[in-house]
Amino acid sequence: MNPFKIGRSYNPENFVDREQEYAELLESVRSGNNVVVIAPRRFGKTWFLQKFALESGFNCLYVDLFGVYSVNGFVSALVRQIFEILRRTDLMAFVVNYLKSLPFSIELNLGLVGISFSKEVDDEALLNGLYELLNKAQRELNERLVVILDEFQAYKNIHKNLAESLRSYLQSRENVVFIFSGSFKHMLEQLFFESSGILYHSCLRFDLNSLLPENDCVEYLVRQFGRTGKVISPDLAKEVYARTKGHAYYLQLFGYELWNRADGKVSFDDVEHAFYEIVEKESYNYDVLIETLGYKYVKNALKLIAEQSSDLFSSETLERYGIPSSSVLSKILKKLSEYGIVEKLGRGRYEIVDPIFEQYARKRFSN
Numbered sequence: 001m002n003p004f005k006i007g008r009s010y011n012p013e014n015f016v017d018r019e020q021e022y023a024e025l026l027e028s029v030r031s032g033n034n035v036v037v038i039a040p041r042r043f044g045k046t047w048f049l050q051k052f053a054l055e056s057g058f059n060c061l062y063v064d065l066f067g068v069y070s071v072n073g074f075v076s077a078l079v080r081q082i083f084e085i086l087r088r089t090d091l092m093a094f095v096v097n098y099l100k101s102l103p104f105s106i107e108l109n110l111g112l113v114g115i116s117f118s119k120e121v122d123d124e125a126l127l128n129g130l131y132e133l134l135n136k137a138q139r140e141l142n143e144r145l146v147v148i149l150d151e152f153q154a155y156k157n158i159h160k161n162l163a164e165s166l167r168s169y170l171q172s173r174e175n176v177v178f179i180f181s182g183s184f185k186h187m188l189e190q191l192f193f194e195s196s197g198i199l200y201h202s203c204l205r206f207d208l209n210s211l212l213p214e215n216d217c218v219e220y221l222v223r224q225f226g227r228t229g230k231v232i233s234p235d236l237a238k239e240v241y242a243r244t245k246g247h248a249y250y251l252q253l254f255g256y257e258l259w260n261r262a263d264g265k266v267s268f269d270d271v272e273h274a275f276y277e278i279v280e281k282e283s284y285n286y287d288v289l290i291e292t293l294g295y296k297y298v299k300n301a302l303k304l305i306a307e308q309s310s311d312l313f314s315s316e317t318l319e320r321y322g323i324p325s326s327s328v329l330s331k332i333l334k335k336l337s338e339y340g341i342v343e344k345l346g347r348g349r350y351e352i353v354d355p356i357f358e359q360y361a362r363k364r365f366s367n
Contacts, residue, residue: 003224004255008064010050014224014252017216018048021208026056028204029146029177034170036152036192037181039208040353041340044248045181048208049148052179059085060146065154071123074158075130078147082137089140102129123159131169134176145176153184163191163198170202178203186338209343211246214238221255225266230259232266239271245355253278279359286360293335297323301332303365305342306358310349 005014028035039045046064053060061081068074103121121129138145149155155162170178180203182188191197193205221237232240240258244250257274258266290298304312304321311317312333313326323329333350336342341357342350352358 001228002256002259003228004252004259006249006252006256008046010047010054012051015047015051016212016220016248016251018044018051018208018212021048021206021210022052025052025179025206028206029056029058029144029179032144032175032177034178034203035180035206036188036203037179037206037208038185038188039181039183040185040343041183042247042249042354043183043208044212045183045208046150047248049150049179049181053146053148056146058146059141059143060148061085062148062150064150065158066151068154069157071126071159071162074162075126078130079133082133086137086140102133124165127159127162127165131173135174138175146179147176148179148181150181151183152180153182153187167199167202170199183340184338185340212248212251214241214246217241217244217246217251221251224255225259225262228259230262230264230266232258232262236266236268236271239268243271243275243355243359247355250278250354250356275359279356279363282356283360283364286357286364289339289341293339295332295335297328298332298336299365301329301336302341302352302361304329305350305352306361306365312350313348 003013005011025035025037037045037049039048050062053062061078063074063077065074068077103125134145134147159165166178180188180192180199192199192203194200218234218237218241221232221240222234225232240251240254244254254274257278258270261274261277262270290302295301300321300323304317304323308317313329318324318326318329333342333344337344337350341352341354343353344350352361
């Protein structure tokens, strides 16, 4: 069986490093601070948060907002998890003593939790009922309760005023800590860290932006191949690392494709073919993304950044890449940054965050 795992469900055997970041997040929560975890797309953020939820020792509730489209769905996801935690206590006593005043009813059938909502109750009342339940559950447990809201940039799919509602609750919470996370850096910065933001001054900032270390990744690749009867040399494992740049998602994907291709011992040709196969498979998604952006010179800008990271705004560079002015390039870079495609390194310096996208841009816009 292929030992490399792709997907949003955390697997301890496939988690590489992040020990320092994990310890820092643990300390922040122990101190009672709300936290915003910001990371580029496909950087291993979701696994990192799920690891925290499962292994931190705190009572944690985890919701991925990308899969939730209503207040009912949001409240249901959290209430079910609260009840799973409360199974360790006197659950029925909790239901009888604490739920009478809440705007939803609970049904327990063969160990499953069913939740129904009163038709006349509006979204605001449901959210207030949820906050009341969080406080009551925390008091019942007599321990800190942690609520993890992953991909928080999608909150408007649930309710356009969810952020305002959460702000009010955060100001009066009772030993309930929130971890927000997302990959749309620009939007999260506006929401949490600009003075006009709805949730300004409510959370500590936590950037998960360091690439995985080479030694740990090489050891991981060699170990995963070895335990399944295949061999990859440390040098070729370093080649895999160099092409993925320690990017968590692509390390797994490259390992997965390479394991499927290799017959016993991995060759350099296997590495080459697996890499370009990944670029080819991802190309359609990248094409769609670029068309979605809708900017006339976005392809020129991507080719520029893929080929050089500095001196982007000189007249010679702009002319060479067919970009009419520095203001046009600035506008495109701002939009690419908002989408998490590029990262600003410093004054006039940018890089493409996704290593496969970088290779795609070089290949796709070479002419």
